[in-house]
Amino acid sequence: MTTIEPVPYVTPERPRRRLAARLGAALPKIVLAPSFAISLIFVYGFILWTVYLSFTRSRILPIYDLVGFDAYYRLWSQPNWYMAIKNLAIFGVLYISLCIAIGLFIAILMDQRIRAEGVLRPIFLYPMALSFVVTGTAWKWFLNPGLGLEKTMHNLGWESFKFDWLINTDMAIYTIVIAGVWQASGFIMAMFLAGLRGIDGEIIKAAQIDGAPTLAIYRRIIIPMLRPVFLSAVIVLAHMAIKSYDLVIALTGGGPGNATELPSTFMYSYTFTRSQMAVGSASAVMMLMGITAIIVPYLYSELREKRT
Template sequence: MTDISQSAAVPGTAPQRPAATLSARLARWLPRLVMAPSFLVVLIGVYLFIAWTLWISLSSSAMLPRYDFVGLEQYVRLWNTPRWHTAVINLFLFTGLFLGVTIALGLLMAILLDQNIRAEGVLRTVYLYPMALSFIVTGTAWKWVLNPELGVEKVVQSWGWDTFAFDWITRPETAIYCVVIAAVWQSTGFAMAIFLAGLRGIDSSIIKAAQIEGASLPRIYASIIVPLLRPAFLSVIVLLSYISIKSFDLVLALTNAGPGGSTEMPSTFMFAYTFQRNQMGVGAASAIMMLMTVAAIIIPYLYSELREDTHGH
């Protein structure tokens, strides 16, 4: 840009001036033109509807949107709904277990895979593969695996262990753990991949140094390597929490929020109240509650990431 304006200022180059400014103007506008459609779609499809949902949550909308203002009435009604309480409790239970088990298993698998074993590439692909499936497929497959009439219980009983019982999916107090099992199965490989990448970045002479100092392998991992994986932990925690808060398809395919609403999650609650139970206002309020929860996790993460970027790391 500066080059062009400078050359244009030189008297001898005056005839070139219109062409130069035209191409310069094009160069300036082309990126904006190319970006415009997607920007517009995101603006309307995401942010406009977030604003619209916020408005609906503050209105008395039921079956159809009604554009009035009733303050926080829908939020009060939401928090007085026992089913919403179940959803919130399930969310915390599910998130806690899902994160804990996925991280523990993923880290363990990454550490084991990092021991210079044979066929590592194949194993890595095998473990990562579930990530390529949609949650609908995972949910359907595990519905069959966990079904007492078709799956594990049936197989073990047919081997002769007649009293074997594994009917968690049919019991309201344990069904949520089935959702955890399926979600862990799908995401562990992903956590493993991130941890493995982190482990690969560690200078091997650090481990040698600790060995010479007499540290045992568990001690080396606990005192030196795992602390070094902090960025990997942060990424895994943020991404998995976000997956668990928006988990909708998995629950729908696996248990359809049942039995008896026992595996209700905020996302399924929102869907049911907005589109099936004609309580759009309550549904919108629950959606806004979810948005707040995600924002509470993502914003500090983005903030720390962006701050590191400006520090040139």
């Protein structure tokens, strides 16, 4: 005699729960899909389009006939391009080194658990909340010999005081450094302060018990342990230095003459002002290669550390 197995009763709620679970799992992908598609088209798509245009003879409007490396030959024959690279080297080295030095120094002071830390930390971070246009405009007023620091000192009776870097072709690039360091050093301070707060205090206490002086503790223990923060700071600052445009335009406009021209301002002027779209695209590709040369080793080191 055969027995009939009872069929389990499936309530209508089970399919609904499964559907809700699937929708819940797919919801983040659905929400992020439009942003991902827009980024894919308007960031990476236009990067590829710029690379393509750099191999054409495009001038005012795009021309899609490939001609090889002609735009790159013309780019590297421009004296302004060499001036832009020289200025970027000066600005980048001073900008990165001063931001790291000042940021680390302030972070060490802030790490001493001072009472006013809650007030000082936002003050140091405030410049980073400003746009580069606002920073450039404010420093342009401050450094203008006719109405800024020099004028104020003359009004106070110091007639021999002179600070005309903004209109001096040899010193104008350093005004970009001053404004950039003022804006970014607070952000770098926050990075180093987070790194300092993440160091195990027991290691420092053990060194102090052994009689190590404070300077030696920082030089041999604390600063070497901040290596990831140093690397991240260099990557962020180098990226900001290479693509600096609005700060230069707001502060000096690339002048006097071309004394403060950077690759970013060169790219804009040749693409939109001088109607040399192919040359401008080639300069943009060179900037992209510079950023890639900085970021790829960083990503490689991060991935290698995770594997080990």
